[in-house]
Amino acid sequence: MSTPRSRGGPGRRLILLTLFGLVLLGIAAPHAAAQDEETGVGGTLRSRGTGPDGEDEFISGVELTVFDESGNEVGSAVTGDDGTWSVAVPGPGLYEVELNQETLPEGLPLRDPERSRLEAEVDPDTVRNVLFPLGERIGSDDNTIRIVQNLVDGIKFGLIIAMCAIGLSLIFGTTGLVNFAHGEMVTIGATMAFLFNVNGVFGVQFQLIIAAILAMIVAGIGGYAFDGLVWSKLRARGSSLISMLVVSIGFAIALRYLILFQFGGRPRTYADYAIQEQIDFGWFKLVPKDVVIIVLALTILVGVGLSLQLTRIGKAMRAVADNRDLAESSGIDVERVIRTVWITGAALTGLGGVLFGLTEAITWEMGFRLLLLMFAGVTLGGLGTAYGALFGSLIVGVFIQLSTQVIPADMKNVGALLMLVVILLVRPQGLLGRAERIG
């Protein structure tokens, strides 16, 4: 390495840590806001794409009644002009919401008329969202078009998995650590961007793009601190990989519930780009933000792959991944390389979290839900290889979406997890990995 060894002195590390801690504390704000909310059920009644210009229509004047577990009426509501309704309930528990179908407008029945009465489990101090799907099932009856739409959605989802998983793969490649806390790094990225974007820091709310960059910086610092305070110490002690794996699981649980503690259990969305009109590409439809996500993720992932092949630090990373001792004896500062991997890996994971939060909602367990899919993606592509993470995650994403053609949508992840098991059986090194004994 041409640059001098830049070891963060204790002072610098302390400052960074304090900053990181301050930002973490900042997430306290949404939780405080959540406390003001009453306990209840609510929602927005809308019919997707039935407006005059194909936009969503909000349905007003529909009657909804809420019953408690023993069937007593708790309260009722009529949807307002914006389609919203809410009913306060006396406390947490299981409730049923019935929609009076006679109050629905002509020609807009429930998608499934049998399901006019839905159950809702209400948590304390939260308004549980109850959704009544209206109108015809969205999407075309033409099977080809549905397949193409699923394919495109799958590519988008796969790219998001890849964005989140590339750090996991690089960290495994250079240190051998199977980091179960990686899912929480995704969540931290998404919630950080939420903090900058919606809550604001010191009264300033940032536009989402700036918030995403800030979240990446925080995630990168977090990765640096995580490596510096935990993993480099454990490596120096010569801890076994199994014990490091258990440590990462401990961090995963603690961080996940710390995020729940601060962020609250309610799904949130960013302030920008929340509602967009779909662009019709003929065979499939996408909202503009999805197009941006696909282009951005592809660019970054190919960029990471190229820099691994062409830049000095990238070559050093591959050298460390290949043979740590050999790399060290040929003059590579292994600890510095690992630190760089942690910082860039965590930052990319954070950005992946923001993209994931942008397509779906931001929740405290979003990363954990993604974790096994990330494992499936990187194992399929070949653990420790950069293009492998991209390639494998794409296959996983597409496979998940396409599998909804044949199996119920609520079981779609099963296919990807089964694929993980099968690939470990027949080709444990992954599609792009080199054969190596792992059993």
Next chain:
Amino acid sequence: MDWGAIIETSFRGLLGETAVVFALAAIGLNIHFGFTGLLNFGQAVFMAAGAYGLAMMVATWEQPFWVGVLVGVFVFPVILALLLGIPTLRLRADYLAIVTIATAEIFRIIARSPSLDEWTGSSDGLTGFARTFYNWSPFDTRERYVFNLFTGNQFWVVIVGWVCVAIAVLVTYIAVNSPWGRVLKAIREDEDAARSLGKNAYWYKLQALMLGGVIGAVGGMLRAIATQSAQPQNFITDVTFFAWVALILGGVGKVFGPVIGAMLLWMILNFTDVFLRELVAEDLIPEAVLVDTQVGQVRFILVGAGLVLLAVFRPQGVFGNKNEMALDDR
């Protein structure tokens, strides 16, 4: 500050059915990891096998209670061990951890799916399968027993539970001190050496997976009986992690380790839970820091932090012996 309630709840943690359930789960894990070296992170699915074996037999197919118990204890977990073990036991430890977690998740998603509602009851789960068990109870359920700790029904579950734990400990003790158990330990220490002595390591690992799975399934079944419901929500991945904490806390590779670990774990968790709730109720903790609904999350944060601290600073657990089996052994 209601110290009576705090002490009562702590003791309920120490002796109650949760400690029993996790003691059994951790004894199973101890056979997997402590004696054979298998990194099983899917113990929750074995527990679910016990719960659903009983519940589906009795509630879905209307078989007698004892059929459900037999299916839940022996048939479901053994089939599961074969399904899980045959493909995966050749893998290296970290890959095994990923695959077992993934398998547990696969079964949970399937059990939760509305498309199988008529068999599994989807996310609401199954109920009404434990009546026979409580009909056998010699205790009056309107009375309270053992210094008012348990109602009659709870006491019945707890008594049966501790008998199961005692049997499981005895089985473990006999098994690991038999020639069979010595082969397991040999595999744990050096699989290649065991194989070079002509032992079929793969088959022994599969047997260990079955035995540990069966013991875990008893724990899961007791959990279903105690709550009188079998729900996917009760067997999430976090349940496996709790069992792991109990195991490491008590000492990996010790016969009594998991029992003591589970008792200690739930005493500590129950104590902090009630203690914090009391503090919040008495306004000793400002609302900005902690409100009542957040107290439940503190337990998970503690478990996570406990796992980290134990693995880093005391891998042999509180009572374990470093020479026997510590996490850091290899």
